[in-house]
Amino acid sequence: xxxxxxxxxxxxxxxxxxxxxxxxxxxxxxxxxxxxxxxxxxxxxxxxxxxxxxxxxxxxxxxxxxxxxxxxxxxxxxxxxxxxxxxxxxxxxxxxxxxxxxxxxxxxxxxxxxxxxxxxxxxxxxxxxxxxxxxxxxxxxxxxxxxxxxxxxxxxxxxxxxxxxxxxxxxxxxxxxxxxxxxxxxxxxxxxxxxxxxxxxxxxxxxxxxxxxxxxxxxxxxxxxxxxxxxxxxxxxxxxxxxxxxxxxxxxxxxxxxxxxxxxxxxxxxxxxxxxxxxxxxxxxxxxxxxxxxxxxxxxxxxxxxxxxxxxxxxxxxxxxxxxxxxxxxxxxxxxxxxxxxxxxxxxxxxxxxxxxxxxxxxxxxxxxxxxxxxxxxxxxxxxxxxxxxxxxxxxxxxxxxxxxx
Amino acid sequence: xxxxxxxxxxxxxxxxxxxxxxxxxxxxxxxxxxxxxxxxxxxxxxxxxxxxxxxxxxxxxxxxxxxxxxxxxxxxxxxxxxxxxxxxxxxxxxxxxxxxxxxxxxxxxxxxxxxxxxxxxxxxxxxxxxxxxxxxx
Numbered sequence: 001x002x003x004x005x006x007x008x009x010x011x012x013x014x015x016x017x018x019x020x021x022x023x024x025x026x027x028x029x030x031x032x033x034x035x036x037x038x039x040x041x042x043x044x045x046x047x048x049x050x051x052x053x054x055x056x057x058x059x060x061x062x063x064x065x066x067x068x069x070x071x072x073x074x075x076x077x078x079x080x081x082x083x084x085x086x087x088x089x090x091x092x093x094x095x096x097x098x099x100x101x102x103x104x105x106x107x108x109x110x111x112x113x114x115x116x117x118x119x120x121x122x123x124x125x126x127x128x129x130x131x132x133x134x135x136x137x138x139x140x141x142x143x144x145x146x147x148x149x150x151x152x153x154x155x156x157x158x159x160x161x162x163x164x165x166x167x168x169x170x171x172x173x174x175x176x177x178x179x180x181x182x183x184x185x186x187x188x189x190x191x192x193x194x195x196x197x198x199x200x201x202x203x204x205x206x207x208x209x210x211x212x213x214x215x216x217x218x219x220x221x222x223x224x225x226x227x228x229x230x231x232x233x234x235x236x237x238x239x240x241x242x243x244x245x246x247x248x249x250x251x252x253x254x255x256x257x258x259x260x261x262x263x264x265x266x267x268x269x270x271x272x273x274x275x276x277x278x279x280x281x282x283x284x285x286x287x288x289x290x291x292x293x294x295x296x297x298x299x300x301x302x303x304x305x306x307x308x309x310x311x312x313x314x315x316x317x318x319x320x321x322x323x324x325x326x327x328x329x330x331x332x333x334x335x336x337x338x339x340x341x342x343x344x345x346x347x348x349x350x351x352x353x354x355x356x357x358x359x360x361x362x363x364x365x366x367x368x369x370x371x372x373x374x375x376x377x378x379x380x381x382x383x384x385x386x387x388x389x390x391x392x393x394x395x396x397x398x399x400x401x402x403x404x405x406x
Numbered sequence: 407x408x409x410x411x412x413x414x415x416x417x418x419x420x421x422x423x424x425x426x427x428x429x430x431x432x433x434x435x436x437x438x439x440x441x442x443x444x445x446x447x448x449x450x451x452x453x454x455x456x457x458x459x460x461x462x463x464x465x466x467x468x469x470x471x472x473x474x475x476x477x478x479x480x481x482x483x484x485x486x487x488x489x490x491x492x493x494x495x496x497x498x499x500x501x502x503x504x505x506x507x508x509x510x511x512x513x514x515x516x517x518x519x520x521x522x523x524x525x526x527x528x529x530x531x532x533x534x535x536x537x538x539x540x541x542x543x
Contacts, residue, residue, distance in 0.1 A: 157447050158504045159412040160530065160537055162477060162486040171475035172494050179473075179517035224476035224489070224512075269445070269453035272502035276473050276494060 006396075007103030010115035012263045012294040020114040021249035021256035021405055024064025024242035025366040026056040027204065030357040034206045034235050049082045049130040050091050052238035057092050057126060060240035065253035066124075068092075071242070073122035074099040077109055077129040079360055088128070098122060104129075106361025107391035107398030110243070111262040117245050124248065129362040130238040167231050169394045170311030171223035172276045177313060178225065181328040185225050189216035190335045191312040192229040192354050198340065199351025201379045206233055207355040230312040232353035239362040241369075249405060256405030257372045260386070261295030263287040267395040275394055279314075284321025284390070287397045295401040297386055299323045302401070304371055304387040305345050306364035309352040318392050319347065322399070346381050361391035361398075372404045408529040411537065412482050421448050423462040428536040433523050434462040435501055446501035465499045467523030468543060472496040474512045495521055495540050508541040 010016060033047055053076075061068050074096045076085055083091065085099035098121075103109045109127060116122045158164060178184060193216060199205035211219075211229065219228045249256035265283035267274045274280065292298060299322060307318040316330035324345045325333040333339065339347035350356050350367040357363040368387040370376050384404070391398040414425065427434030435444050438452040439459035451458050473494040480488050491512040495503045507515070508524050520543035525536040 159482075160414050160528065160535075161492055161504055161506050161539075162412060162482060162490055163492045163504045164412075164481055165477070165479070168475055168477070168492065172473040175475055176473040176494075176517065221476070221478040224478055226475075269443070270500075270502070272494060272504070273472075273496070276502065 006105075006264070007108035007112045009108050009111040009262060009264055009398075010118075012261065012290045014294055014296065016114065016118060017260050017294050017296065018258040018403065019246055020117045020243055021246045021258045022241050022243055022365070022369050022402070023249050023252045023254055023256055024060040024066065024240075025369045026059030026061070026063055026240040027357075027363070027366050028052050028055050028237040029204065030235055030237050030363075031204050031206050031208070033237065034233075037236065047132065047236050049078065049132050049238070050088065052132070052236065053082070053088065053128050053130040053240070054091055056130070056238035056240040057128060060126065060242050063254065064242045066242070068094050070124050071126045072097045073116075073125040075102040075109065075113055075125055075127045076100065077102055077104050077127065077362070079104040079131055082130050096126075102127075104360070105391060106359075106365070107262070107389070107400055108264070110241070110259065110365075110400060113243055114259050117243065124242065124244040127241045127243060128238065129240075129359060131359065132236045165223060166394075167223045167226060167311065169275065170230070170313050171226045173279055173317070174225055174230075174311075174313040176276050177279070177316070183331055185227070186213050186217055187331050187335070188230065188312055188316070189213050189227070191315055191331065191339075192216070194334055194340055195309060195312075195315070195348045195352050196229070196355045198349050198379065199355035201377075202350040202356055205351040205356040206235055207351070226311060226313070229354070232310045233355070233358045235358055237357055237359055237363070239359050239366065241362075241365060246405065255373045257369045258403045258405045259400065260297070260403040261291040261293075261401035262399065263290035263294070264396065264398045271395055279317040279321070280392065280395075280397060281317070281321045281327065283397050284318060284392065285323070287399050288322045288390075291388075291399040291401050295386070295403065297401065301386050302345065302388045303384045304349065304368065304381050305339075305347045306349075306352070306368055306387065306389040307347060308361060308390055308392040309348055309354045310393075312354065314392060315348065315352070318390050318397075319345070321397075322388065322390070341379060341381065349376070349379050349381065361389070364389055368402050372402060408527045408534055409537075410485060411528045411530050412485050413530045414532060414535065420450065424448060425535055427462065427464065428525055428538055431525055431536070432464045433467050433538055435465050435497070435499065436460045437463045444500045446503060465497055469495040469497040469503070469521055469540070471515055471517060471519040471521055472502055473517075474507070474515045476512050493540060503538075506537075506539045508539040510542055
């Protein structure tokens with residue numbers, strides 16, 4: 001397989017299942033920081049990654065109820081750069097034996113750390129992700145992307161045709177989906193509308209105000225046929241996960257959440273056809289089945305899904321691809337109430353990337369931990385034992401399965 | 407008159423033949439000498455079999471409309487005034503090709519609509535060139 005530039009994951013072996021657990025989570029004040037960035041009151045300064053990371057770290061340690069001295073390793077994850085490990089260690093006021101930069105977007109790094117815990121290389125790890133792409137004015141399209149940053153199939157290639165935006169990938173998918181399955185914009189609009197309803201129960205969601213289908217239709221287009229509400233947010237923030245061996249986790253204050261399965265699959269050829277026609281279905285199925293087999297579970301055992309809703313249509317692709325509903329029926333499934341509380345598979349239950357926060361996959365893990373601990377409050381999924389997250393991009397998918405620790 | 411366009415990012419690095427082909431009114435797509443795969447965009451090694459025995463060969467220029475979307479945000483400022491249409495064409499030889507429609511708008515687009523290549527006189531910061539676009543077949 002080609003080198004995809006992602007954090008390497010150990011193989012999806014049965015004996016690696018439930019060997020490590022998440023024992024603490026911390027997040028920054030996404031909603032408050034976003035509002036301040038928009039208003040830019042007198043004296044406002046953009047948040048720096050150092051401080052965002054420290055806040056998430058302090059909260060994760062407090063959540064875990066452990067002494068920070070128990071943390072022997074600090075794994076740092078930045079998509080667009082951040083402080084050097086020694087600098088961050090000083091800023092956090094800890095003295096781990098090991099601190100290093102371990103990749104960026106979510107999924108790969110977590111199994112990677114589990115592998116290091118299993119091998120005995122590290123014991124209790126603080127995994128920190130921090131990003132400041134909102135305050136830096138980052139645009140996910142046009143000339144802001146340089147040729148040096150993207151692979152040959154990425155969008156800088158298509159400048160002469162004016163085709164250059166992350167959202168345009170999802171727009172091409174959605175348009176073909178509409179034509180193929182006889183759906184319309186106002187049908188798809190139910191998906192972000194439901195995710196927004198979920199966000200309305202989350203005090204830390206950036207967008208909490210519900211909208212109607214009429215409001216959805218009246219909203220501006222980003223790339224037609226996709227509206228503003230179909231696309232994820234861009235915001236600043238940090239997430240911290242404290243991970244340790246399942247054995248040690250049993251002696252810690254909080255109910256452990258075990259890492260039960262993982263996998264990954266990439267489009268290796270004909271990217272545009274597989275992305276737009278297949279909507280990554282072969283990749284999602286292959287990786288999903290492998291992660292389930294590793295966890296010793298079937299799709300029917302998964303009671304909660306946190307999909308990568310960088311765009312509404314891509315959440316539909318994942319709900320269908322993992323087998324919660326047949327190909328082409330995801331929108332109807334959502335309209336039928338099946339992706340919300342009380343439905344078959346409550347999905348992006350705290351607001352996902354479209355309404356709660358955009359932490360490149362990391363932001364959905366704290367909700368999984370809360371749900372599996374039974375700390376979901378008004379949005380708690382009853383009787384939950386297993387959750388699935390999926391970091392799903394234009395050309396790859398990284399599912400991770402989490403189970404309630406015994 | 408040549409239409410001004412955003413720069414061809416890939417001029418050079420194995421892409422010269424593609425753009426030279428366009429200048430000659432031909433759509434040249436790589437073909438793998440080992441497995442026959444037709445990759446697009448340009449690759450250094452075949453994405454199907456890993457061979458580097460790749461040569462540029464003309465395709466028919468015929469295809470079907472596979473999808474389309476309309477840009478509403480001015481990523482390129484005055485160079486590409488919004489809204490403007492982009493399309494995805496499934497070439498008869500296999501590859502899926504990002505382009506622009508010529509002589510029709512996305513509001514008239516239909517899935518599977520037969521299209522054929524045409525070459526538009528354009529100009530970017532590298533100079534004059536011909537841009538492959540697609541019209542109704």
